[in-house]
Amino acid sequence: MNLQGKDELLRLAETVLAASRAEETEVVLMTAEDYLTRFAKNVIHQNVGSRHASICVRTVTDRRIGVAEAEALDEATIAATLAKAQEISAVRPRLDDFKHLPKPGKISPIAAFDPATADCTPERRAELVAQLAAAARRKKAEAAGLVQTQTAEILVANSRGVRAYHSSTGAQFQSVVTCGDGSGFAEDQAFSLDRLDSRRVIRDSVGKAVRSRKPQPIDAGEIDVVLEPAAVGSLVAMLGFLGFGAKALQEGQSFMVGKIGQKITGEAITIIDNARHARLRGFPFDFEGVPRKRVKLIERGVAVGVVYDSYLAGREPGRHASTGHALPPKYSSYGAMPVNLVMDGGSESLAGLVAGTKRGLLVTRFHYVNVVEQMKAVLTGMTRDGTFLIENGKIVGPITNLRFTEAVLEAFARTAGLTRARRLVEEGVLCPAMKIRGFRFTGTTGF
Template identity: 30%
Template sequence: MKFLTQDEARRICEKAIAFSKADECRVNLSGEREGNIRYANNAVSTAGLAEDTQLNVTVSFGKRVGSATINEFDDKSLEKAVRRAEDVARLAPENPEFLPNVTAQQYKATPTWNKNTAAIDPDYRAEVAFRSIEAARKANLKAAGFFDDTTSFQAHANSNGVFGYQELTSLGFTVTTRTEDGRGSGWAKRYANDAGKFDARAASAIAIEKALRSVDAKALEPGRYTVILEPDATSDMLNFMFGAFDARNADEGRSFLSKKGGGNRVGEKLYDEQVNVWADPWNPDVPVLPWDSASMLARERADIIKNGVVAGMDYTRYWAQKQGKRAIGRHGNVIMAGGTKSTEELIASTKKGVLVTRTWYIRMVDPQSQLLTGLTRDGTFYIENGKIKHPIKNFRFNESPVAMLNNIEELGKPVVVGGTNASFQMLLPAMKVRDFNFTSLSDAV
């Protein structure tokens, strides 16, 4: 893949727009190089490198919209794609919620590109797998994992003169280790923008320790317990909740943030005062594009929850206009304030409780209360007098993240828990929470 520079991307975008005879034209141009390596049963199974560059052009005649996508950028191909988009637009029904393209935007660059990650090559990926497999073998365990890294660029432009260009890098790693007899299982996940902050051995060591300690799990009666939830144990649950911070859904009565009689609950205290959450595209640990790809609006730092009070919600351009609100680019990350303690320090301050490494298979039960159900896995432990006493069988839980964030006893140090630069990222703390509702036991490890 030829990695297009800002000037090269601008020229291609401007050419495509110049070919258009429609009322408006918008172009998105992106390129990506993604490498990966996968291993299981202590052996590499697949490795690969995929590259692609593509351009999407969207045009409109009045409220009729059409799009076309290509991966060839000579003049003939660009014009053909534009004509195809125009043909589609002429046949399309009118969109009653159509809005014209945005006008001038100020995009302040975010630190989404890192030279260490961009330099990753097949030898680096092989070394990641080797280190993880070697550590598992030494502990007489079986390891399965996946490592992937991405270097990319994104550019967009429209016929109103808006243009943006950004380069991005990211990496992700997951590893599961199990005992030979399958009775013990451990897991770890890492994401990073900077490969210099990633350590395959350290991540694998955590999964190995969890696997060894989780053998011979004992049954603990289901019920409500004080729990220490590692960041990866809460990330998927909180994803459900923050996905509901949509003003339209709330205003139309389809959300836990809907107010009786209409409207939403911005300004209401729904959480413990310790809960402070915001979005910040320029955060160096979880940087994201400085614009929202759907609307092309510039992103801003924005409070979501402040001292337990709902401080802000996402508005599409259409809904913001309809409600008389100001629209900004939708958030690309979520950052939650925490404390300074490690998970180990939270354990040390717990008289009786349960440590949860990970939750999975989470499903919505009730959108109006955000009640979720799911399972723990890959290392669940009973805590007594500040120490892990023994492993316990996994649980099914029925719990709402809204209730969970009202029952916080203490917060740990925030860590990066997920996403890639081009999508959604989170910086979350470990949490000590009281009265977490475990409803039944699960025999799975």
């Protein structure tokens, strides 16, 4: 484990703040240790680890901002990084909209550190892979995927009194199993390795691969779909990227423009950003040290709000405060972003959604989802790793993959049911499975 600890990071931060000649100074210190065991064809083929530490300094003088970052925490690097930030600040034009670095806010800690996960050995990760590979072999199938364990800590301090520290661990188990021309996917993630439901991941990915053999082609067109959480999550994450940040709204580039307070999708849709959700356990503050607020984005289909950092909030004085969604300073030109999206579930079960479908598709997940038209949230992507035809409430067999091109908010307005159960998916979104009527598929492929 590579943690420096709060006291040591604070000591380093104080040296930066004391040495700075700027009117305002902010320092972000991070350390991390990542281990990832990757496997394919039932063997571990890549197995990696890394130990990181970084410092990012932002200095402000006369509203001129300089940002410098370095990947080391020795005294010379720290001094050089501060000097570089001040050098950039000296020549950068004034940013008139900038007000100040944030003042400290009340930060309630979020418990997200598991010592056993931080100390996980490569042998322990290999053990999970071995269990999955054995299950796959029993079905003459091949497993690919990853087991990952991570440890991280962050300290944000600034000259206006912010001192925010957080440490966390993370674990992920992801499986894509192929069985002939069949393919199945399952995943789980949590702050602790012991909380991963590895049995479910193994059972679901192997079982789905077996069931999706010999897929049959169907024509593209509009058809009802039951989207599993992984498929829903990739759509919701893209909505977050496109439209739930204040910058896109202020610049007229969000599907929320002119629609705050208006209905933009179906009543069944409520999406919030909530780092404090027990399943997510996100960082309790952002990269400016501002406490992350719970932000309603869409409530019962109505556009409610977007997320802010201190700069974007300052552009709308008196109307908004930072919601605690600043990105690291080097990515500030992208604006604030939601990173802990939670979508409300409904009252159905997955089996119930399938049973209530006369003719439709069950979609495990999408591949390579991208934007076609930003203002209408038109997205495209492919199905993968298990797409099945539903007829008269029953799954009748696998089908070959399809491309969708769909205005997602319009599609969400055709929601015909959401599951009560929700899953935390790869994009960091907690979401249910959902049924949508008339989802538009625009292309086919031969597998």
